[in-house]
Amino acid sequence: MDAVAIINAAINGIVIGTLMALPVLAITMVFGIARFPNAAAGDYMTLGAYTAIAVQTFLSSSLVLGVLAACLVTALVSVFFYLWVFRTLESRSNISRLIASIGVAFVVRNTITFFAGQDQYNLDVPLVRAWNFDGIRILPTDLYIMAIAIGALALVFYVLHGTPLGRRMRAVADNPDLAAVSGIRSRRVMLYLWVLCGVFCGLGGVLLGIKAVVVPELGFELLMPMFAAVILGGIGNPLGAVIGTLLFSVSQEIASLYVGPAYKIVMAFLVLLLVLLFRPQGIFGRVMAAR
Amino acid sequence: MEAYIVAISIGILIYMLMALGLSLHFGFTGLVNFGHVGFFAIGSYASALLSLQGVPIVLSMLIATAITALAAYPLGIIALRLGSDYLAIVTLGFSESVRMILQKEEWLTRGMHGLPGIPRFFDGWVPSNQIDFWIMITLLIVNALMFWLILRVVRSPFGRVIEAIRDNEVAVRALGKDPAQFKTRSLMLGAALAGLAGSFQAHYLTFLSPEQFVPLITFYIWIAVFIGGVNRLSGVAVGTIILVGFLEGSRFVKDFFGGISEVQMASVRIWVIGMALILIVLYRPQGIFGSKTAKRGV
Numbered sequence: 232m233d234a235v236a237i238i239n240a241a242i243n244g245i246v247i248g249t250l251m252a253l254p255v256l257a258i259t260m261v262f263g264i265a266r267f268p269n270a271a272a273g274d275y276m277t278l279g280a281y282t283a284i285a286v287q288t289f290l291s292s293s294l295v296l297g298v299l300a301a302c303l304v305t306a307l308v309s310v311f312f313y314l315w316v317f318r319t320l321e322s323r324s325n326i327s328r329l330i331a332s333i334g335v336a337f338v339v340r341n342t343i344t345f346f347a348g349q350d351q352y353n354l355d356v357p358l359v360r361a362w363n364f365d366g367i368r369i370l371p372t373d374l375y376i377m378a379i380a381i382g383a384l385a386l387v388f389y390v391l392h393g394t395p396l397g398r399r400m401r402a403v404a405d406n407p408d409l410a411a412v413s414g415i416r417s418r419r420v421m422l423y424l425w426v427l428c429g430v431f432c433g434l435g436g437v438l439l440g441i442k443a444v445v446v447p448e449l450g451f452e453l454l455m456p457m458f459a460a461v462i463l464g465g466i467g468n469p470l471g472a473v474i475g476t477l478l479f480s481v482s483q484e485i486a487s488l489y490v491g492p493a494y495k496i497v498m499a500f501l502v503l504l505l506v507l508l509f510r511p512q513g514i515f516g517r518v519m520a521a522r
Numbered sequence: 523m524e525a526y527i528v529a530i531s532i533g534i535l536i537y538m539l540m541a542l543g544l545s546l547h548f549g550f551t552g553l554v555n556f557g558h559v560g561f562f563a564i565g566s567y568a569s570a571l572l573s574l575q576g577v578p579i580v581l582s583m584l585i586a587t588a589i590t591a592l593a594a595y596p597l598g599i600i601a602l603r604l605g606s607d608y609l610a611i612v613t614l615g616f617s618e619s620v621r622m623i624l625q626k627e628e629w630l631t632r633g634m635h636g637l638p639g640i641p642r643f644f645d646g647w648v649p650s651n652q653i654d655f656w657i658m659i660t661l662l663i664v665n666a667l668m669f670w671l672i673l674r675v676v677r678s679p680f681g682r683v684i685e686a687i688r689d690n691e692v693a694v695r696a697l698g699k700d701p702a703q704f705k706t707r708s709l710m711l712g713a714a715l716a717g718l719a720g721s722f723q724a725h726y727l728t729f730l731s732p733e734q735f736v737p738l739i740t741f742y743i744w745i746a747v748f749i750g751g752v753n754r755l756s757g758v759a760v761g762t763i764i765l766v767g768f769l770e771g772s773r774f775v776k777d778f779f780g781g782i783s784e785v786q787m788a789s790v791r792i793w794v795i796g797m798a799l800i801l802i803v804l805y806r807p808q809g810i811f812g813s814k815t816a817k818r819g820v
Binding site for chain 2: 316319342344
């Protein structure tokens with residue numbers, strides 16, 4: 232394998248990793264604060280991508296409008312399922328929420344396929360020529376995708392570390408009981424958490440839809456790699472999630488050159504096993520008791 | 523009509539074997555297995571490939587069942603030290619990995635083309651129009667045997683320990699029992715049942731392809747176990763019959779509503795399954811026919 236191919240794969244990995252960091256961040260925060268692996272996150276991404284396609288088909292060809300609509304719709308759906316399902320299950324075991332989130336995933340995906348069928352769709356994006364540096368190719372579209380994703384990530388890190396809301400979120404994640412006695416209303420925090428989960432999954436879905444064909448399994452197929460990245464970065468650790476996703480994505484793209492792209496899920500599974508066996512707290516995580 | 527009833531009964535009985543295994547995992551041991559279909563897949567492909575090499579069908583089914591149990595062993599070693607939500611992720615990843623390997627290793631499984639011409643059960647022993655009937659009878663006997671076996675298992679000292687693990691693992695450890703060992707055995711036994719079910723599937727359908735083993739099947743079985751009540755063996759039978767009744771019945775519902783395509787009907791069917799998962803967890807965590815006073819649920 233020559234160096235150019237590897238560098239191109241690495242660049243592609245960085246782009247995909249940056250945009251995938253959005254849903255992975257959403258999953259890790261839900262895991263850290265609401266305390267369950269949200270299996271519906273993948274299908275929230277699918278919903279985002281399909282919303283953008285619906286906007287382009289029926290309203291206007293503007294991609295910006297599509298992105299905004301996608302964020303809005305997935306945020307509403309995410310809050311709806313929080314209010315109806317996950318809030319009710321807060322006092323129950325994390326397994327009950329996990330099983331319910333599988334149900335949510337099926338409901339969301341099949342609502343989409345009921346209207347859109349099993350066909351493939353493509354988001355309309357202006358075609359641009361890639362910049363070519365001696366075979367190393369950089370797509371301007373990829374730079375836009377990265378700019379949007381990095382902007383969204385920066386915003387969240389600002390909110391988490393620079394605002395009272397973020398402090399409350401981190402407090403609830405750290406110790407819900409202590410947060411409650413300190414007068415933090417966890418319901419409010421949860422509501423923001425699910426808005427963030429919806430927006431980030433929706434945005435991640437659209438950005439991925441720009442790079443790939445949109446199919447009903449778009450998000451669900453990514454669930455395993457995303458869980459692997461979450462655990463790699465340490466559960467509930469936002470920075471770990473971003474770095475974990477990047478590491479994971481770059482190594483996956485490069486490894487795909489050798490074993491073929493179909494083995495992404497298998498590789499994700501192996502990474503997951505290795506991390507769980509040798510470093511269950513993740514590469515940056517703190518030790519979580521009783522795991 | 524008769525042929526249809528026989529076909530549905532075979533479907534129910536194959537799912538019932540799987541549901542029995544999942545009931546042992548989740549209902550009795552508290553293991554959250556989201557990858558049951560992976561064991562089903564290993565059982566079917568192992569039995570199919572062995573019999574295609576000329577191994578007698580019954581023998582290849584037995585070997586396939588044993589292979590499935592062995593495949594569950596490393597998973598048990600790795601995963602059973604982890605919390606239950608991790609086990610769910612690991613098992614889901616396991617079943618998806620199995621499906622991807624079946625899809626890609628074409629030298630072994632012919633990948634997406636599928637594996638045709640698997641020797642049929644009873645081929646040449648009984649007239650070909652009676653084969654399905656005899657497969658159904660065999661499945662009935664096997665199911666009865668397995669229910670009896672699992673009933674014996676859960677009423678044995680082993681059964682009391684796994685139920686104790688489900689209810690309070692720390693207490694079990696305090697009594698000097700090693701939960702990991704019991705969980706691994708439970709995982710292997712339940713996986714073997716799914717593998718056995720898979721081997722029946724292989725020699726009944728005579729054609730296998732990776733799409734038959736999507737995660738959806740795992741959650742069909744979860745619904746069956748939930749409907750019947752999570753730790754009632756009789757519930758497993760009832761739950762599976764209701765599940766397959768719904769899946770089959772929804773085919774006829776389509777005839778009453780005009781203008782719904784086959785694809786849309788499939789979406790509706792899976793939508794209902796998802797909704798059922800949500801509603802059961804929210805309102806009947808002990809299962810629809812589970813006893814109301816049962817402490818156990820999710």
